[in-house]
Amino acid sequence: ETGVTQSPTHLIKTRGQQVTLRCSSQSGHNTVSWYQQALGQGPQFIFQYYREEENGRGNFPPRFSGLQFPNYSSELNVNALELDDSALYLCASSMDRVYEQYFGPGTRLTVT
Amino acid sequence: GENVEQHPSTLSVQEGDSAVIKCTYSDSASNYFPWYKQELGKRPQLIIDIRSNVGEKKDLRIAVTLNKTAKHFSLHITETQPEDSAVYFCAARLPDGNQFYFGTGTSLTVIP
Numbered sequence: 001e002t003g004v005t006q007s008p009t010h011l012i013k014t015r016g017q018q019v020t021l022r023c024s025s026q027s028g029h030n031t032v033s034w035y036q037q038a039l040g041q042g043p044q045f046i047f048q049y050y051r052e053e054e055n056g057r058g059n060f061p062p063r064f065s066g067l068q069f070p071n072y073s074s075e076l077n078v079n080a081l082e083l084d085d086s087a088l089y090l091c092a093s094s095m096d097r098v099y100e101q102y103f104g105p106g107t108r109l110t111v112t
Numbered sequence: 113g114e115n116v117e118q119h120p121s122t123l124s125v126q127e128g129d130s131a132v133i134k135c136t137y138s139d140s141a142s143n144y145f146p147w148y149k150q151e152l153g154k155r156p157q158l159i160i161d162i163r164s165n166v167g168e169k170k171d172l173r174i175a176v177t178l179n180k181t182a183k184h185f186s187l188h189i190t191e192t193q194p195e196d197s198a199v200y201f202c203a204a205r206l207p208d209g210n211q212f213y214f215g216t217g218t219s220l221t222v223i224p
Contacts, residue, residue, distance in 0.1 A: 042214030056210035
């Protein structure tokens with residue numbers, strides 16, 4: 001086990017609702033990145049948090065937002081959910097943004 | 113940004129044969145190239161990586177080669193086993209970047 005955990009495992013929401021996903025980084029890691037993985041696709045970068053600050057963002061709208069806490073755990077918030085938001089959401093942690101990153105098990109979000 | 117292409121999208125090999133998956137990248141500044149294995153319903157697992165100052169790296173039955181001039185890198189799996197069956201993703205990262213750019217994945221099936 002890599003030590004990265006995510007909750008919840010699965011989630012079903014209705015279009016227009018809001019959702020919060022959580023990630024606990026591996027011990028000693030201070031960087032968390034979030035990815036969206038649609039079925040049959042590679043992970044797409046949403047954003048990264050390093051020492052509680054956003055450190056880069058992919059091509060996702062502002063309704064995708066996040067936080068990182070002093071213990072380096074992180075949240076991903078998605079407002080005004082759309083059907084296309086249905087995907088596996090993965091977080092990955094690393095040390096000082098450098099090189100190896102390790103993924104959590106993901107949260108499967110279904111928007112109906 | 114970076115663009116990573118991965119081929120083939122599906123690959124079937126007989127147990128004991130070798131498998132090769134190839135990726136190309138667009139930005140010559142990319143300096144880190146990890147490979148992930150994702151079994152159905154599980155998290156992507158880092159299996160091997162290579163940095164731009166190295167041309168080849170091996171770990172037991174797995175090897176990765178990097179050709180910086182041609183901007184491509186490949187995953188080689190020798191003596192394949194049924195448990196190697198999974199989706200494999202390549203990725204690339206720029207030196208000052210925070211995001212990993214993933215390929216679209218290769219579904220490998222090892223036939224017993």
